[in-house]
Amino acid sequence: GWSKLDSKVVRVKAATATAITLESIDTTDTQAFPVGGGAGTMRKVLTWVQIPQISDVAFSGGEQNYLDVVFLEDDQGKQIPTDKSAASMVLTLADDPIQDFNKVLMKADAGKQVEAARLNLPGNDTLLYGAYTSFSKQPAVSRNNLLTRTVNLALQAEPTRYLTAVV
Template sequence: MSASLPNGAVLSIATTYGAAIPVTVLTNAAPPVATATAHGLTNLDILEVTSGWLGLDQRPARVAGSTTNNFNLEGHDTTSTTQFPAGTGIGSVRKVLTWTQISQVMDPATSGGDQRFVNWNYLEDGNAPERAKPTNKAAKVLILKLADDPAQAWNAVLKAADAAGTPRIIRLALPNGSFIYYNSYVGFDDEPSLGFNNIMQVSLTLTSAARFVRYAS
Protein backbone atom coordinates (compact mmCIF):
# COMPACT_ATOMS: atom_id res chain seq x y z
CA MET A 1 0.00 0.00 0.00
CA SER A 2 1.12 3.55 -0.64
CA ALA A 3 -0.13 7.11 -0.68
CA SER A 4 1.21 9.87 -2.91
CA LEU A 5 1.14 13.64 -3.05
CA PRO A 6 1.10 15.58 -6.33
CA ASN A 7 3.44 18.22 -4.88
CA GLY A 8 6.24 18.85 -7.38
CA ALA A 9 4.35 17.51 -10.40
CA VAL A 10 5.19 19.19 -13.72
CA LEU A 11 2.51 19.83 -16.35
CA SER A 12 3.36 20.24 -20.04
CA ILE A 13 1.42 20.60 -23.29
CA ALA A 14 2.32 19.26 -26.72
CA THR A 15 3.48 22.25 -28.77
CA THR A 16 4.21 20.66 -32.15
CA TYR A 17 3.45 17.32 -33.82
CA GLY A 18 4.97 15.37 -36.67
CA ALA A 19 3.05 14.45 -39.79
CA ALA A 20 0.44 11.70 -39.54
CA ILE A 21 1.92 8.22 -40.11
CA PRO A 22 -0.53 5.76 -41.72
CA VAL A 23 -1.07 2.51 -39.80
CA THR A 24 -1.95 -0.35 -42.16
CA VAL A 25 -2.36 -3.13 -39.57
CA LEU A 26 -3.33 -2.97 -35.90
CA THR A 27 -3.55 -6.19 -33.93
CA ASN A 28 -5.83 -7.38 -31.17
CA ALA A 29 -3.25 -7.67 -28.41
CA ALA A 30 -1.95 -6.19 -25.16
CA PRO A 31 -0.22 -4.08 -26.23
CA PRO A 32 -1.51 -3.80 -29.81
CA VAL A 33 1.13 -3.99 -32.54
CA ALA A 34 0.94 -1.37 -35.30
CA THR A 35 2.39 -1.80 -38.77
CA ALA A 36 3.58 1.35 -40.50
CA THR A 37 6.21 1.05 -43.22
CA ALA A 38 9.51 2.80 -42.31
CA HIS A 39 7.72 4.76 -39.59
CA GLY A 40 10.90 6.24 -38.04
CA LEU A 41 9.52 6.11 -34.49
CA THR A 42 11.67 5.14 -31.53
CA ASN A 43 10.84 3.70 -28.11
CA LEU A 44 9.35 6.22 -25.64
CA ASP A 45 7.99 8.51 -28.38
CA ILE A 46 4.58 9.86 -27.40
CA LEU A 47 1.79 9.57 -29.96
CA GLU A 48 -1.75 10.67 -30.59
CA VAL A 49 -3.63 7.71 -32.07
CA THR A 50 -6.36 7.96 -34.71
CA SER A 51 -8.15 4.63 -35.03
CA GLY A 52 -11.30 3.03 -36.37
CA TRP A 53 -11.68 1.63 -32.83
CA LEU A 54 -13.47 4.24 -30.72
CA GLY A 55 -11.88 2.77 -27.60
CA LEU A 56 -8.45 3.72 -28.95
CA ASP A 57 -9.27 6.75 -31.09
CA GLN A 58 -7.67 10.03 -29.91
CA ARG A 59 -5.91 8.33 -27.02
CA PRO A 60 -2.27 9.02 -26.14
CA ALA A 61 0.18 6.13 -26.45
CA ARG A 62 3.88 5.50 -25.96
CA VAL A 63 6.03 3.61 -28.47
CA ALA A 64 7.62 0.35 -27.32
CA GLY A 65 9.21 -2.59 -29.13
CA SER A 66 9.96 -0.46 -32.19
CA THR A 67 11.33 -2.17 -35.31
CA THR A 68 11.64 -0.88 -38.87
CA ASN A 69 7.99 -1.39 -39.80
CA ASN A 70 6.25 -2.16 -36.49
CA PHE A 71 5.82 -0.79 -33.00
CA ASN A 72 3.70 -1.43 -29.90
CA LEU A 73 1.18 0.99 -28.40
CA GLU A 74 2.34 0.60 -24.82
CA GLY A 75 -0.29 0.70 -22.09
CA HIS A 76 -3.23 -0.29 -24.28
CA ASP A 77 -5.21 -3.53 -24.51
CA THR A 78 -7.26 -4.37 -27.62
CA THR A 79 -7.62 -8.10 -27.05
CA SER A 80 -11.44 -7.94 -26.92
CA THR A 81 -12.69 -8.51 -30.47
CA THR A 82 -16.14 -7.45 -29.28
CA GLN A 83 -14.97 -3.97 -28.33
CA PHE A 84 -12.21 -3.93 -30.96
CA PRO A 85 -13.45 -5.88 -34.03
CA ALA A 86 -10.52 -7.45 -35.86
CA GLY A 87 -9.23 -5.54 -38.87
CA THR A 88 -11.20 -2.34 -38.24
CA GLY A 89 -8.77 -0.42 -36.03
CA ILE A 90 -6.41 0.96 -38.66
CA GLY A 91 -5.82 4.69 -38.91
CA SER A 92 -2.72 6.76 -38.18
CA VAL A 93 -0.49 8.12 -35.44
CA ARG A 94 1.36 11.37 -35.04
CA LYS A 95 4.32 11.99 -32.77
CA VAL A 96 4.64 14.81 -30.26
CA LEU A 97 7.78 16.69 -31.31
CA THR A 98 8.05 19.40 -28.64
CA TRP A 99 6.56 20.27 -25.27
CA THR A 100 5.94 23.52 -23.39
CA GLN A 101 5.79 23.46 -19.61
CA ILE A 102 2.67 24.97 -18.06
CA SER A 103 4.21 26.54 -14.97
CA GLN A 104 2.86 28.53 -12.01
CA VAL A 105 -0.13 26.22 -11.54
CA MET A 106 -2.38 27.14 -8.60
CA ASP A 107 -5.61 25.70 -7.18
CA PRO A 108 -6.13 22.68 -9.50
CA ALA A 109 -9.59 21.12 -9.40
CA THR A 110 -11.33 18.30 -11.25
CA SER A 111 -14.95 17.70 -12.14
CA GLY A 112 -16.91 15.06 -13.99
CA GLY A 113 -16.38 11.32 -14.10
CA ASP A 114 -19.45 10.67 -11.96
CA GLN A 115 -21.60 7.68 -12.82
CA ARG A 116 -24.84 8.35 -14.71
CA PHE A 117 -27.97 6.18 -14.54
CA VAL A 118 -31.15 5.47 -16.41
CA ASN A 119 -34.14 5.30 -14.04
CA TRP A 120 -37.45 3.59 -14.73
CA ASN A 121 -40.42 1.69 -13.29
CA TYR A 122 -42.61 -1.06 -14.66
CA LEU A 123 -46.34 -0.51 -14.50
CA GLU A 124 -46.68 -3.49 -12.19
CA ASP A 125 -44.13 -2.03 -9.77
CA GLY A 126 -46.89 0.13 -8.36
CA ASN A 127 -45.40 2.44 -5.73
CA ALA A 128 -42.17 0.47 -5.36
CA PRO A 129 -38.89 2.46 -5.53
CA GLU A 130 -37.75 3.16 -9.08
CA ARG A 131 -35.19 0.96 -10.74
CA ALA A 132 -31.76 2.21 -11.89
CA LYS A 133 -29.07 0.90 -14.21
CA PRO A 134 -25.64 2.52 -14.68
CA THR A 135 -24.97 3.96 -18.14
CA ASN A 136 -21.93 6.11 -18.97
CA LYS A 137 -19.87 8.57 -16.95
CA ALA A 138 -19.77 12.36 -17.19
CA ALA A 139 -16.94 14.03 -19.13
CA LYS A 140 -13.77 14.66 -17.13
CA VAL A 141 -12.60 18.25 -16.77
CA LEU A 142 -9.41 19.57 -15.15
CA ILE A 143 -9.57 23.23 -14.14
CA LEU A 144 -6.30 25.01 -13.38
CA LYS A 145 -5.57 28.51 -12.18
CA LEU A 146 -2.22 29.87 -13.34
CA ALA A 147 -0.40 32.83 -11.80
CA ASP A 148 -0.80 35.60 -14.38
CA ASP A 149 2.52 36.20 -16.15
CA PRO A 150 2.43 37.37 -19.79
CA ALA A 151 6.16 36.63 -20.12
CA GLN A 152 5.61 32.87 -19.86
CA ALA A 153 5.83 30.90 -23.14
CA TRP A 154 2.68 28.95 -22.31
CA ASN A 155 0.51 32.02 -22.93
CA ALA A 156 0.95 31.87 -26.71
CA VAL A 157 0.74 28.06 -26.81
CA LEU A 158 -2.49 27.94 -24.80
CA LYS A 159 -4.07 30.76 -26.83
CA ALA A 160 -3.27 28.89 -30.05
CA ALA A 161 -4.65 25.61 -28.67
CA ASP A 162 -7.83 27.34 -27.54
CA ALA A 163 -8.32 28.95 -30.96
CA ALA A 164 -7.64 25.69 -32.84
CA GLY A 165 -10.38 23.80 -30.99
CA THR A 166 -8.61 20.45 -31.42
CA PRO A 167 -7.25 18.23 -28.63
CA ARG A 168 -3.68 18.50 -27.40
CA ILE A 169 -1.66 15.89 -25.55
CA ILE A 170 -1.03 16.92 -21.94
CA ARG A 171 1.81 15.36 -19.92
CA LEU A 172 1.82 15.20 -16.14
CA ALA A 173 5.22 14.18 -14.75
CA LEU A 174 4.75 13.04 -11.17
CA PRO A 175 7.44 13.29 -8.45
CA ASN A 176 7.69 9.48 -8.17
CA GLY A 177 8.89 9.27 -11.78
CA SER A 178 5.59 8.13 -13.30
CA PHE A 179 3.71 9.88 -16.11
CA ILE A 180 0.07 10.48 -16.96
CA TYR A 181 -0.90 11.52 -20.49
CA TYR A 182 -4.22 13.10 -21.41
CA ASN A 183 -5.63 14.24 -24.73
CA SER A 184 -7.71 17.30 -23.97
CA TYR A 185 -9.54 20.21 -25.50
CA VAL A 186 -7.98 23.44 -24.25
CA GLY A 187 -9.96 26.39 -22.98
CA PHE A 188 -7.79 29.34 -21.96
CA ASP A 189 -8.96 32.64 -20.48
CA ASP A 190 -6.01 35.02 -20.33
CA GLU A 191 -7.92 37.86 -18.64
CA PRO A 192 -6.47 37.98 -15.11
CA SER A 193 -8.65 37.82 -12.02
CA LEU A 194 -8.64 40.90 -9.80
CA GLY A 195 -9.12 40.14 -6.13
CA PHE A 196 -7.79 42.45 -3.43
CA ASN A 197 -4.79 40.86 -1.70
CA ASN A 198 -5.02 37.84 -4.02
CA ILE A 199 -2.57 36.68 -6.68
CA MET A 200 -3.76 37.61 -10.17
CA GLN A 201 -4.66 34.40 -12.03
CA VAL A 202 -5.68 33.23 -15.49
CA SER A 203 -7.79 30.14 -16.10
CA LEU A 204 -7.05 26.93 -18.01
CA THR A 205 -9.74 24.30 -18.61
CA LEU A 206 -8.77 20.88 -19.99
CA THR A 207 -11.68 18.71 -21.17
CA SER A 208 -10.82 15.09 -21.92
CA ALA A 209 -11.23 13.95 -25.53
CA ALA A 210 -10.41 10.34 -24.57
CA ARG A 211 -9.38 8.30 -21.56
CA PHE A 212 -5.93 9.01 -20.10
CA VAL A 213 -3.04 6.54 -20.07
CA ARG A 214 -0.54 6.09 -17.26
CA TYR A 215 3.05 4.79 -17.22
CA ALA A 216 4.96 3.77 -14.10
CA SER A 217 8.21 5.29 -15.35
Protein backbone atom coordinates in the same frame (compact mmCIF):
# COMPACT_ATOMS: atom_id res chain seq x y z
CA GLY B 1 -11.12 3.40 -35.97
CA TRP B 2 -11.65 2.14 -32.37
CA SER B 3 -13.75 4.57 -30.33
CA LYS B 4 -12.06 3.57 -27.04
CA LEU B 5 -8.80 4.96 -28.45
CA ASP B 6 -10.30 8.05 -30.09
CA SER B 7 -8.50 11.17 -28.77
CA LYS B 8 -6.55 9.04 -26.27
CA VAL B 9 -2.90 9.91 -25.67
CA VAL B 10 -0.67 6.86 -25.32
CA ARG B 11 2.94 5.86 -25.70
CA VAL B 12 4.07 3.70 -28.62
CA LYS B 13 5.95 0.64 -27.39
CA ALA B 14 6.96 -0.72 -30.82
CA ALA B 15 6.32 0.19 -34.45
CA THR B 16 6.80 -1.46 -37.82
CA ALA B 17 5.83 -0.36 -41.31
CA THR B 18 2.42 -2.03 -40.92
CA ALA B 19 1.58 -2.13 -37.20
CA ILE B 20 2.13 -0.45 -33.87
CA THR B 21 1.99 -1.70 -30.30
CA LEU B 22 0.68 0.75 -27.72
CA GLU B 23 2.19 0.62 -24.26
CA SER B 24 -0.26 -0.48 -21.55
CA ILE B 25 -3.18 -0.74 -24.00
CA ASP B 26 -4.82 -4.17 -24.27
CA THR B 27 -6.71 -4.51 -27.56
CA THR B 28 -7.37 -8.26 -27.31
CA ASP B 29 -11.11 -7.79 -26.55
CA THR B 30 -12.55 -8.13 -30.07
CA GLN B 31 -15.92 -6.73 -28.96
CA ALA B 32 -14.31 -3.40 -28.02
CA PHE B 33 -11.56 -3.66 -30.64
CA PRO B 34 -12.92 -5.49 -33.72
CA VAL B 35 -10.30 -7.11 -35.94
CA GLY B 36 -9.54 -4.84 -38.90
CA GLY B 37 -11.29 -1.88 -37.26
CA GLY B 38 -8.21 -0.23 -35.83
CA ALA B 39 -7.29 1.82 -38.88
CA GLY B 40 -6.96 5.48 -38.07
CA THR B 41 -4.54 8.32 -37.72
CA MET B 42 -2.02 9.28 -35.07
CA ARG B 43 0.01 12.36 -34.28
CA LYS B 44 3.42 12.15 -32.66
CA VAL B 45 4.16 14.39 -29.69
CA LEU B 46 7.49 16.00 -30.55
CA THR B 47 8.01 18.12 -27.44
CA TRP B 48 6.32 18.97 -24.16
CA VAL B 49 6.02 22.51 -22.84
CA GLN B 50 6.07 22.93 -19.08
CA ILE B 51 3.49 25.19 -17.49
CA PRO B 52 5.07 26.48 -14.26
CA GLN B 53 3.52 28.51 -11.45
CA ILE B 54 0.34 26.42 -11.15
CA SER B 55 -1.46 27.19 -7.90
CA ASP B 56 -4.46 24.86 -8.26
CA VAL B 57 -5.69 21.88 -10.28
CA ALA B 58 -9.41 21.10 -10.22
CA PHE B 59 -11.16 18.17 -11.86
CA SER B 60 -14.86 17.89 -12.61
CA GLY B 61 -17.09 15.39 -14.35
CA GLY B 62 -16.29 11.82 -15.25
CA GLU B 63 -19.05 10.47 -13.01
CA GLN B 64 -20.94 7.35 -13.96
CA ASN B 65 -24.35 8.00 -15.56
CA TYR B 66 -27.20 5.54 -15.07
CA LEU B 67 -30.42 4.55 -16.78
CA ASP B 68 -33.27 4.24 -14.28
CA VAL B 69 -35.35 1.12 -15.00
CA VAL B 70 -38.58 0.09 -13.25
CA PHE B 71 -40.86 -2.61 -14.56
CA LEU B 72 -44.55 -2.78 -13.56
CA GLU B 73 -43.95 -5.89 -11.45
CA ASP B 74 -40.98 -4.35 -9.58
CA ASP B 75 -41.26 -2.85 -6.12
CA GLN B 76 -37.83 -1.30 -6.46
CA GLY B 77 -36.29 0.53 -9.39
CA LYS B 78 -32.83 -0.30 -10.67
CA GLN B 79 -30.01 1.69 -12.13
CA ILE B 80 -28.02 0.35 -15.07
CA PRO B 81 -24.67 1.98 -15.81
CA THR B 82 -24.47 3.70 -19.20
CA ASP B 83 -21.70 6.18 -20.00
CA LYS B 84 -19.72 8.67 -17.94
CA SER B 85 -20.26 12.42 -17.91
CA ALA B 86 -17.89 14.72 -19.76
CA ALA B 87 -14.79 15.51 -17.73
CA SER B 88 -12.59 18.57 -17.47
CA MET B 89 -9.55 19.85 -15.66
CA VAL B 90 -8.90 23.50 -14.77
CA LEU B 91 -5.40 24.75 -14.02
CA THR B 92 -5.06 28.03 -12.17
CA LEU B 93 -1.70 29.66 -12.78
CA ALA B 94 0.11 32.89 -12.15
CA ASP B 95 -0.40 35.51 -14.84
CA ASP B 96 3.09 35.74 -16.30
CA PRO B 97 2.81 36.86 -19.95
CA ILE B 98 6.55 36.58 -20.66
CA GLN B 99 6.58 32.79 -20.13
CA ASP B 100 6.99 30.72 -23.33
CA PHE B 101 3.98 28.53 -22.56
CA ASN B 102 1.61 31.47 -23.22
CA LYS B 103 2.16 31.21 -27.01
CA VAL B 104 1.60 27.45 -26.95
CA LEU B 105 -1.65 27.79 -24.97
CA MET B 106 -2.92 30.64 -27.16
CA LYS B 107 -2.27 28.53 -30.27
CA ALA B 108 -4.03 25.50 -28.74
CA ASP B 109 -6.99 27.70 -27.75
CA ALA B 110 -7.30 29.14 -31.27
CA GLY B 111 -6.72 25.79 -33.00
CA LYS B 112 -9.77 24.04 -31.53
CA GLN B 113 -8.11 20.63 -31.93
CA VAL B 114 -7.49 17.85 -29.48
CA GLU B 115 -4.01 18.35 -28.02
CA ALA B 116 -1.88 16.12 -25.82
CA ALA B 117 -1.49 17.14 -22.17
CA ARG B 118 0.67 15.54 -19.50
CA LEU B 119 0.39 15.73 -15.72
CA ASN B 120 3.39 14.52 -13.72
CA LEU B 121 2.18 13.48 -10.29
CA PRO B 122 4.30 13.64 -7.15
CA GLY B 123 6.33 10.47 -7.06
CA ASN B 124 6.64 8.78 -10.39
CA ASP B 125 3.22 8.53 -12.06
CA THR B 126 2.38 10.34 -15.28
CA LEU B 127 -1.11 10.93 -16.67
CA LEU B 128 -1.65 11.64 -20.37
CA TYR B 129 -4.79 13.34 -21.69
CA GLY B 130 -6.32 14.25 -25.04
CA ALA B 131 -8.10 17.58 -24.54
CA TYR B 132 -9.45 20.72 -26.10
CA THR B 133 -7.71 23.71 -24.55
CA SER B 134 -9.17 27.04 -23.54
CA PHE B 135 -6.83 29.71 -22.12
CA SER B 136 -8.20 32.79 -20.39
CA LYS B 137 -7.09 36.06 -21.94
CA GLN B 138 -8.02 38.18 -18.92
CA PRO B 139 -6.29 37.64 -15.57
CA ALA B 140 -8.41 37.36 -12.45
CA VAL B 141 -7.77 40.44 -10.34
CA SER B 142 -8.51 40.69 -6.64
CA ARG B 143 -7.06 42.66 -3.78
CA ASN B 144 -4.03 41.13 -2.00
CA ASN B 145 -3.98 38.16 -4.38
CA LEU B 146 -1.76 37.05 -7.19
CA LEU B 147 -3.04 37.77 -10.70
CA THR B 148 -4.07 34.41 -12.15
CA ARG B 149 -5.29 32.94 -15.40
CA THR B 150 -6.95 29.61 -16.10
CA VAL B 151 -6.34 26.80 -18.54
CA ASN B 152 -9.48 24.75 -19.12
CA LEU B 153 -8.94 21.29 -20.56
CA ALA B 154 -12.05 19.53 -21.90
CA LEU B 155 -10.93 15.90 -21.63
CA GLN B 156 -11.90 13.78 -24.64
CA ALA B 157 -10.91 10.32 -23.40
CA GLU B 158 -10.00 8.55 -20.20
CA PRO B 159 -6.48 9.41 -19.08
CA THR B 160 -3.65 6.96 -19.65
CA ARG B 161 -1.55 6.40 -16.54
CA TYR B 162 2.08 5.34 -16.65
CA LEU B 163 4.26 4.51 -13.68
CA THR B 164 7.29 6.42 -14.93
CA ALA B 165 7.76 10.19 -14.96
CA VAL B 166 9.86 10.11 -18.15
CA VAL B 167 7.67 10.41 -21.25
